[in-house]
Amino acid sequence: MRKFTNNKWNLFLLATALMTSSCHQEDALPGAPGAGDEGETQAVTIKINFPFEETGSSLRSIGGAEENAIQTVDVLAFRVDGEKAYFDYSVAGEKISDDAISAVLWTRSYPQRLVLITNARAQIEQLLRPESLPSGWRGVEQEAMLAGLEFSLTEGAKWQAINAANYTAFPMWGESEAVTITKRTPQGAYSIRLIRMVAKINVQLDKSVSGLTGKFKIKNVRLYNTYTKGRIAPGEVENGKVTQATVPDGAERYLGPLEYDDFSVPGEPDVAVRGSIYTFETPAAVRASEATCLVIGGIYMNDTKETYYRIDFLDEDGEYASILRNHQYTVNINNVTGSGYDTPEEAFE
Numbered sequence: 001m002r003k004f005t006n007n008k009w010n011l012f013l014l015a016t017a018l019m020t021s022s023c024h025q026e027d028a029l030p031g032a033p034g035a036g037d038e039g040e041t042q043a044v045t046i047k048i049n050f051p052f053e054e055t056g057s058s059l060r061s062i063g064g065a066e067e068n069a070i071q072t073v074d075v076l077a078f079r080v081d082g083e084k085a086y087f088d089y090s091v092a093g094e095k096i097s098d099d100a101i102s103a104v105l106w107t108r109s110y111p112q113r114l115v116l117i118t119n120a121r122a123q124i125e126q127l128l129r130p131e132s133l134p135s136g137w138r139g140v141e142q143e144a145m146l147a148g149l150e151f152s153l154t155e156g157a158k159w160q161a162i163n164a165a166n167y168t169a170f171p172m173w174g175e176s177e178a179v180t181i182t183k184r185t186p187q188g189a190y191s192i193r194l195i196r197m198v199a200k201i202n203v204q205l206d207k208s209v210s211g212l213t214g215k216f217k218i219k220n221v222r223l224y225n226t227y228t229k230g231r232i233a234p235g236e237v238e239n240g241k242v243t244q245a246t247v248p249d250g251a252e253r254y255l256g257p258l259e260y261d262d263f264s265v266p267g268e269p270d271v272a273v274r275g276s277i278y279t280f281e282t283p284a285a286v287r288a289s290e291a292t293c294l295v296i297g298g299i300y301m302n303d304t305k306e307t308y309y310r311i312d313f314l315d316e317d318g319e320y321a322s323i324l325r326n327h328q329y330t331v332n333i334n335n336v337t338g339s340g341y342d343t344p345e346e347a348f349e
Contacts, residue, residue, distance in 0.1 A: 040106070040107050040183065041104045041105065041106055041107070042104070042105055042106075042107050042181055042182065042183055042185055043102060043103075043104050043105075043187075044102065044103055044104075044105050044181065044185055044187070044189070044190070045096070045100055045101070045102045045187040046093075046100065046101050046102070046103070046114070046116070046176075046190045046191070046192055047099060047100050047190065047191040047192070048099055048100060048101060048116070048174065048191070048192055048193070048194055049099065049191065049192075049193050049194070062161045062162075062163065062164060062167045062275055062276075063164075063266065063275060065164065066161075066164055066167050066169070067170065067196070067200075068098075069119070069169045069170075070095045070101070070118045070119065070169070070172075071118070071119050071169045072092070072118065072119055072120070072121040073092070073093040073094070073095055073101050073103075073116060073117070073118045074090060074091070074092055074093060074116070074117050074118075074120070074121060074124050075090065075091050075092075075093050075103045075105065075114055075115070075116060076090045076114075076115040076117065076124075076145075076146075077089050077090065077091075077105065077106070077112045077113070077114055077115075078112060078113040078115065078142045079108070079110055079111075079112060080110065080111040080112060080113050080178040081110075084141060084142070085113045085141070085142040085178075086138075086139050086140065086141055086142065087137050087138055087139065087140045087141075087142065087145050088106075088108070088112065088138060089106060089138070090124065090128065091103050091104060091105065092121070093116070101116070105181050106181065107181050107182050107183060107185075108180065108181060110180070111178035111179060111180050112178070112179060112180070112181060113142070113175055113176060113177070113178055113179070114175065114176040114179065114190065114192070115142075115146070115173070115174070115175045115176075115233070116172075116173070116174045116175070116192050116194065117149070117171065117172070117173055117232060117233070118169070118170075118171060118172040118194065119169040119170060119171045119172065120149070120151060120171040120232050123149055123150065123151060123171070123232065124149065127145075127148050127149055132148075143235070146231075146232075146233040147231065147233075147235070147248070147249070149231065149232045149233055150229050150230065150231055150232065150248050151171050151197065151229065151230055151232055152228060152229035153228050153229065154228070155228050155254055156254075156256075156258070157228075158258050158260070159198060159278040159279065161275065161276050161278055162262075170196045170197060170198055170278075171196075171197045171232045172194040172195060172196050172197065173194065173195055173197065173232055173233040173234065174192040174193050174194040174195060175192065176190050176192055193240055195234065195237070195242065195325065195326045196325060196326045197230055197231070197232050197234075197280070197281075197325050197326075198230070198278045198279060198280060198281075198325060198326075199278070199279055199280075199281055199323050199324060199325055199326070199327050199328070199329065200277065200278055200327070200328045200329070201223070201277040201278075201279065201294070201328075201329045201330075201331070202272070202273065202274045202275070202277070202328065202329070202330045202331070203218065203221050203272065203273045203274075203277075203294065203296060203330075203331045203333070204218075204268075204271060204272035204273070204274065204330070204331070204332060204333065205218065205271050205272065205333050206332050206333060206334040207271065209334050209335070212333075212334065212335070212336075213270070213271055215300070215301060215336060216298055216299070216300055216301075216333070216336040217270035217271075217298050217299045218263075218270055218271065218272070218273065218296060218297075218298045218333075219261065219270070219297045219298050219299065219306055220259055220260065220261040220296075220297040220298075221259070221260045221261075221273050221277065221294055221295075221296055221297075222256070222257035222258065222259050222260070222294065222295040222296075222297070222344055222348075223256060223257055223258045223259075223260070223277060223279060223292075223293075223294060224255060224256045224257045224292065224293050224294070224295065224348055225253050225254070225255060225256065225282065225285070225290055225291060225292045225293065226253070226254055226256060226258065226279050226280060226282065226292060227247060227251050227252070227253060227254065227279075227280045227281075227282060228251070228252075228254050228280075229248055229251055229280065230246075230247070230248065230251075230280030230281060230325075231246045231247070231248050233246075234246045234325060242281075242324050242325055242326055242327070243324075244283070244322060244324070245281040245282055245283040245284075245322040245323065245324055245325075246281065246325075247281070247282070247283060253282070253290060257295065257344065257348075258279075260273055260276055260277050261273075262276045279292075279323065280325075281322065281323050281324050281325045282322065282323045283322050284315075284319065284320045284321055284322045285320045286320070288312075288320075289349075291312060291313070291320045292313060292323050293310055293311060293312045293313065293348070294310070294311040294331065295308050295309065295310050295311075295344045295347045295348050296308065296309045296311060296331075296333075296340075297340075297344065298336075298340070300336055300338065300339045300340065301339075303339055307339045307340035307341060307342060308340045308341045308342075308343065308344045308346070308347035309336075309340040309341070309347055310347045310348055311331055313329065
């Protein structure tokens with residue numbers, strides 16, 4: 001399995017049995033400094049960049065514009081003290097262009113770490129409400145605070161990704177190095193890379209293989225063993241890349257399955273399901289019954305009924321792999337050698 005990490009949704013090529021695959025400024029949020037707090041304010045423009053952009057137009061399922069959409073943006077500032085950082089204040093920012101946001105920040109004599117969170121205003125307000133921590137959040141260590149910032153779905157619900165007029169914008173996270181905000185801080189002095197909290201899965205036949213589209217027709221895709229909530233901020237990032245799955249405390253796997261049968265653009269009837277499967281990240285499982293996997297339903301050759309095939313996400317050593325945020329997993333089917341199982345349940349088991 002080859003792994004591509006070219007500042008994009010990372011692409012994995014997967015393997016399977018029976019099928020083979022190559023794989024204006026808004027008001028401050030709760031937690032902002034009150035009147036008389038130390039320091040003055042300074043308007044700051046922050047450049048942002050996205051790790052993925054998809055080309056294409058007239059998409060019924062969502063595409064690059066929706067995957068990069070910023071409907072709200074908030075800045076959480078943390079006081080940096082050595083290797084640790086502690087919550088200081090939060091302010092609402094404003095998107096001013098496709099690659100920049102602005103926010104009025106507080107000048108400080110000490111360095112701050114700026115954490116950007118997009119499309120999660122309600123979750124931030126809920127976390128920072130006084131009753132959630134009567135003693136107040138100011139001074140709480142960064143990791144302990146961000147661990148409580150979660151996004152949830154109702155059990156059995158899929159991430160809403162119908163079309164450009166009907167989708168749920170992805171919460172994204174990014175943070176700066178330690179910076180010192182002063183009245184002389186220039187505009188655009190900082191750049192932050194945003195990382196989506198979800199993974200994306202596409203399933204397709206390899207159209208470069210002669211005769212494959214006539215040999216097999218994809219009819220639906222089922223996703224098993226997902227979570228109903230995820231952490232908006234990852235627990236660990238190395239050199240700007242997510243290396244392991246972060247799951248909220250108390251989260252449990254939902255067996256499902258979640259079923260997908262939308263073949264509209266950028267998908268293709270009988271050939272590809274694209275731009276509709278998004279899921280929270282999951283850690284690698286030990287047992288097949290707990291592994292995040294797909295069951296693909298389709299028609300093989302001249303079969304008169306649909307049959308089903310299981311596809312697992314495996315690492316280079318053939319072990320079950322984690323599903324990581326901000327990664328794109330493309331299942332590229334290049335052969336089908338026979339009819340599958342009679343039911344999705346048999347294929348899963």
